[in-house]
Amino acid sequence: MDEDVLTTLKILIIGESGVGKSSLLLRFTDDTFDPELAATIGVDFKVKTISVDGNKAKLAIWDTAGQERFRTLTPSYYRGAQGVILVYDVTRRDTFVKLDNWLNELETYCTRNDIVNMLVGNKIDKENREVDRKEGLKFARKHSMLFIEASAKTCDGVQCAFEELVEKIIQTPGLWESENQNKGVKLSHREEGHGGACGACYSEPSRRRIKGFD
């Protein structure tokens, strides 16, 4: 089955401690949820093959630890990543405020500038929401990121987040083609204007590059 895999993509999940990065990953890869999930040590690693638009992509997902004491380790994973999922907790404003720091770090350590970023507001199943969806969307637009709200607990938007990210990466050929030239698999005809499949996504290509959106 490895033969029909179009490419292997390196995806990175970052964000403050306790926002549910590992839960999102666990929901995505194993479709399980553990409310008592222990804090990640260093980094967690999972592989999953998903199919987007008939193209199979193997995802090597590195789930980083949010805890401060492991912060020194994170720079090592940025290298070579094609997609980054930046997670915050909609019930904790501080995790949203700190997103700027994460973006800074991203900028500092990422080796390529066309990397695809996605912002995920997690835990929307909870009542005590502190960050409005509009705020998240606005932040995502400002930094040309994809945006989705999700809940690892209820499985809301999780699959969608990863699919959307992969789709976007595959649409950005320079991101992954260079490493896979010899595989002989080429995308035939790419449809334009998808992204409608997932209502929560903000993925309009023309607007992604807008800088300084107010």
Place this chain on the structure above:
Amino acid sequence: MATWDRSSRKLPQVAEPAMEGEPQVPMGRELSEANRFAYAALCGISLSQLFPEPEQSAFCTEFMTGLVKWLELPEAVLPTMSAFASGLGGEGADVFAQILLKDPILKDDPLVITQDLLSFSLKDGRYDARARVLICHMTSLLQVPLGELDLLEETFLESLKEIKEEESEMAEASRKKKENRRKWKRYLLIGLATVGGGTVIGVTGGLAAPLVAAGAATIIGSAGAAALGSVAGIAVMTSLFGAAGAGLTGYKMKKRVGAIEEFTFLPLTEGKQLHITIVITGWLASGKYRTFGAPWAALARSREQYCLAWEARYLMELGNALETILSGLASMAAQEALKYTMLSGIVAALTWPASLLTVANVIDNPWGVCLHRSAEVGKHLAHILLSRQQGQRPVTLIGFSLGARVIYFCLQEMAQEKDCQGIVEDAVLLGAPVEGDAKHWEPFRKVVSGRIINGYCRGDWLLSFVYRTSSVQLHVAGLQPVLLQDRRVENVDLSSVVSGHLDYAKQMDVILKAVGIHTKPGWEEKGLLLASSSLPQEEPHEAAAASSSDKTSDQDGQIQDPAPRDTPKVATSSDSGQAQVPTGLDQSEGASLPAVAASPAERPQICSHGGSPNPLGCPNCASKTQESCPGLD
């Protein structure tokens, strides 16, 4: 770099070996969790880079699983570590290395990780060659000179020895354990490497069990903690060095194997070390090079080096024939012409001068015999190594000419066996009369963990001549590089060093340097001195030796710590009976503990009892050198 103080680390183990009730945690666990993670991850990435072959993956996985436990990292990180070990995430390696380099503990003592990895690798009483290659790799990633690793290994060895002594004392003190003591002693004796013979080793299980039953664990626990955590010292020691004790020297060929008439290991050094080197000579010449050990006088790969003595009769015949050809029958001009024809690369078009062909029968017979015997000897060596007569520790094989052919067949034979991995660390083949096609060398990747060095000389007409029947159609490894794409394979063109095949014996010190094998520092100028005189002088040149000890340690390039430099001085001045050699105690040796630092018998084979026709070295000397280290205590 030159700031940390080794003595402070070593002293506690030496001066007060018994730190009862205060078992030290292996230092790796003192690191913060994040840095332990980085440390393990870096190991995983290094493993995947060093051993990407699928047949090695079991070792990598096992190593990482063990290391995660050893470092007390949660099991949740195992999948990640496995991912690292299988080659994913390698792009982060330098970041991990940088994180580790910034660690305050490591800044204080950069050896922590090397030390920790070493104790981890030794904890089961086995020292896998792959583990050593990994440790070397990690050591260089952490910007620690490799000489430090040698030193560390010695320190470990010392503490292992102390554990043994400690154990016997403890047992004496307790009358209750008298029963046990007898048992102990028995095992100690075995462990002490005093019994010879060819008992099969690899006996961690067999030896460890009675020890544990005797309540040894507690005793070892307190004393051995300093170095090995809770590792059972004796079991480790015995397993590492082989219950057959002297191991290789104790090896006796029980029956004539195949067509082999002679097969013994001669010790080149007196010391013990966690890794050993076996050198194999290609022929025996007259004069200075009539012994097996003579060409290897400068070798300082490890403190425990053996020379394989094999088929002396035929090798002498061969040596004489080679010399005959060179000295009499082929004129100097013809030799030069041949060399340049060879160098120009038109080997196939080479027509041998009639004068050479007329004497071909002088050489062809011994050559043919030796060619055949070397293959047999190689296979035999392979089985000795596979049965771990040398103990559970890495072996480096170095050989020239037919000796390299022995190694070639040894590796070939080993490659056919299942458990051939992790025994041979490096293999150095110099001027090898063997097939040089990459596909024949491919299987060696499985056997050799570290480097496979092919030292060749393009202008070696003598090799080409004696091997002419096969060299026209075949690639000869000793004449050209082996084009195998692997990190292990290193081809070293020795054309500038070796001007003829016989130079492999005469220029061995330079050759070893050229291929990156540690030689005794300061040897080169002295080597010349020696070469100019017919036989090495025996009068001790104390003044010269002492004054040069500073110089030599500088040349060593690994001057970290001025303190231990005094030791070699003492050693040299008190060391009679070895005229030029004493400074051969290189930095690492010199800094080690006096008990072993003496290591006096670097060259038992070159001796004042000269004139002895015995090609196996002078027996008088071997015994003499043992006593020749007074004043060291």
